Amino acid sequence: MEQNLIVEKNKENVASMFDDIAPSYDFLNHFLSLNIDKGWRKKAVKILSSYTPKSILDVATGTGDLAIAMLKLNPEKITGIDISKEMLEVGKKKITEIGKQQIIDLQQADAENIPFAENTFNAVTVAFGVRNFEHLDKGIKEIYRVLAVNGVFLILEFSRPKNNFLGWLFKFYFGQILPLIGRLFSKNKVAYKYLFQTVQQFPSGDEMKNKLSSLGFKNVSAKTLSMGIATIYTASK
């Protein structure tokens, strides 16, 4: 059953929540996931490697972890966009530290109004971002627009495990433990409760695949990770 989110999901609230948690985001992400998130991003990069994309758009790039991981693909250019200025600031610092500012360019922009021409990118990626879009369909349609014909769209997102016991464990960890630790370590007291709620209410598995197909994508497929805690969806234009 749908419950009201603890924070209303509009762009201003989402941007300001991520602005708040930006300084602790990377630490908490890796700590709370026991570094499993790094392996998931690696898997995403491996899947993309068969497409050898030259120009990549990473939507909701946040602090740039997926953008940085995609350097492995040796693309000419990676553009990362996000609505949170503070998340981007953390990302820019990391990119400067590794001297890759010529390849990775981070810009403040909205997934629902992407400031690029149609058919621009060979690959578009979103890691743990689509769940936060105010209007999911609008964001996905924009991604479709800027993706080149035959280009690949990859989403890495939490999903809900089908196994009952794992589903219970997942709910307990996400619903009870994670918000508690999040409250202790990050400036925003409700962000990690919001995370749990959005995961509970977001299209997962076949529902997400059907959405991508209905919005025009071809070759839609889903690969579950860590027994269904996360899923990588791929599709082409």
Ligand SMILES: C[S@@+](CC[C@H](N)C(=O)[O-])C[C@H]1O[C@@H](n2cnc3c(N)ncnc32)[C@H](O)[C@@H]1O
């Ligand atoms: C959980 S973080 C994920 C960041 C990064 N992709 C990662 O893998 O760690 C979600 C990000 O989505 C961004 N976001 C939410 N709605 C957005 C939108 N409409 N356009 C662009 N970015 C958005 C937030 O600002 C936040 O940085």
